[in-house]
Amino acid sequence: MIINDPNAIEARSMEIIEGELAAMGIDIPEERKPVVKRVIHATADFDYAANLFFSEGAVERALEALRNGCSIVTDTQMAKSGINKAAAAKLGCEIQCFMSDPDVAAEAKERGCTRALVSMEKASRLPGPLIFAVGNAPTALLAIRDLIDAGKLRPELVIGAPVGFVNILEAKDAILALGDDVPHIVAKGRKGGSNVAAAIVNALMYKITR
Amino acid sequence: MIINDPNAIEARSMEIIEGELAAMGIDIPEERKPVVKRVIHATADFDYAANLFFSEGAVERALEALRNGCSIVTDTQMAKSGINKAAAAKLGCEIQCFMSDPDVAAEAKERGCTRALVSMEKASRLPGPLIFAVGNAPTALLAIRDLIDAGKLRPELVIGAPVGFVNILEAKDAILALGDDVPHIVAKGRKGGSNVAAAIVNALMYKITR
Numbered sequence: 445m446i447i448n449d450p451n452a453i454e455a456r457s458m459e460i461i462e463g464e465l466a467a468m469g470i471d472i473p474e475e476r477k478p479v480v481k482r483v484i485h486a487t488a489d490f491d492y493a494a495n496l497f498f499s500e501g502a503v504e505r506a507l508e509a510l511r512n513g514c515s516i517v518t519d520t521q522m523a524k525s526g527i528n529k530a531a532a533a534k535l536g537c538e539i540q541c542f543m544s545d546p547d548v549a550a551e552a553k554e555r556g557c558t559r560a561l562v563s564m565e566k567a568s569r570l571p572g573p574l575i576f577a578v579g580n581a582p583t584a585l586l587a588i589r590d591l592i593d594a595g596k597l598r599p600e601l602v603i604g605a606p607v608g609f610v611n612i613l614e615a616k617d618a619i620l621a622l623g624d625d626v627p628h629i630v631a632k633g634r635k636g637g638s639n640v641a642a643a644i645v646n647a648l649m650y651k652i653t654r
Numbered sequence: 655m656i657i658n659d660p661n662a663i664e665a666r667s668m669e670i671i672e673g674e675l676a677a678m679g680i681d682i683p684e685e686r687k688p689v690v691k692r693v694i695h696a697t698a699d700f701d702y703a704a705n706l707f708f709s710e711g712a713v714e715r716a717l718e719a720l721r722n723g724c725s726i727v728t729d730t731q732m733a734k735s736g737i738n739k740a741a742a743a744k745l746g747c748e749i750q751c752f753m754s755d756p757d758v759a760a761e762a763k764e765r766g767c768t769r770a771l772v773s774m775e776k777a778s779r780l781p782g783p784l785i786f787a788v789g790n791a792p793t794a795l796l797a798i799r800d801l802i803d804a805g806k807l808r809p810e811l812v813i814g815a816p817v818g819f820v821n822i823l824e825a826k827d828a829i830l831a832l833g834d835d836v837p838h839i840v841a842k843g844r845k846g847g848s849n850v851a852a853a854i855v856n857a858l859m860y861k862i863t864r
Contacts, residue, residue: 447820447821448793453820460820485818488817488843522848558660607696608667608698609670609698610663611657611663634698635697635699639732
């Protein structure tokens, strides 16, 4: 039977996910559950129930930043597209992606580095609280780590969910090694993606807006 | 060790994927391999080696359409964002997504149906050859099937890769049941997504442009 109401479809989907997690004996702390469930909803991949790592207090800090109208910085236009614009607007949050900016491309070419690195440096100069949602470029995570180490960046949350086979584990480890001082949600292992990064942002926003 | 050259990263990633597929004893026909590998590259999920179903001759028909500068229609802005603009431009292909069009929203509201359905109807009125890349909305696939059955649409390729838990299998079955007459590539089961739909389009385009 085809259900046509989008809200009913989503509610039923979340019920199914919740039921299957329970059947697998997977117990997720209440505060993190909406994030894990929305990532599974976006991928139909229950591996994320085990893969998603939350630093202590990350969800709380992220919600505070979202309530304060932080900027949300992505490393792909795709992740930016996947973040709910209405929810972000309601919170007064701007979604920023500098990857296609001509000045970023020019500087990356001149320095012989990735546009992701230059994008993150550009983002670090934004005023106000920042959430980073990285779903693609390991060099974006490495740049964030370098900026933090240099005392040039203090993000409210780093979502580390690039997908792939090369540089990925090293980049995620660089964020995981920050410990609880720098709030982070990391998709451990190879999996992730712009859809995963966007789903994490949406789940956090919906905790406030819905 | 961190590899910095994007081309080297992609080449190495594809080597790893190829190696792991071989180690799993999975043999994919040469013509379909770039599509399967690119979806695994986008998701780090080897399930797609088994999940991706190709109707007979689908790749060949799709390449012909791409060479003829077809329109590529998506059901999300996210899938549109994920399709390589430079490759599409090189082929003279336009990427279209009508989901955010005000006329689509108004008509969907009036008819009490999804914007995805109205978007696909709007797309069916585009001139020239059409490739549909559906990564989100099962109702988009059902609309495409209805349009085909009504003799109003004859797509060169339907990519059926919505992800989720409700209506998804029914919608994918509606495309699979078309048989080889209507070329299709379907991600069987629950998995899929805008990233998967975009990766399939990119893999097909790169067969010509690279």
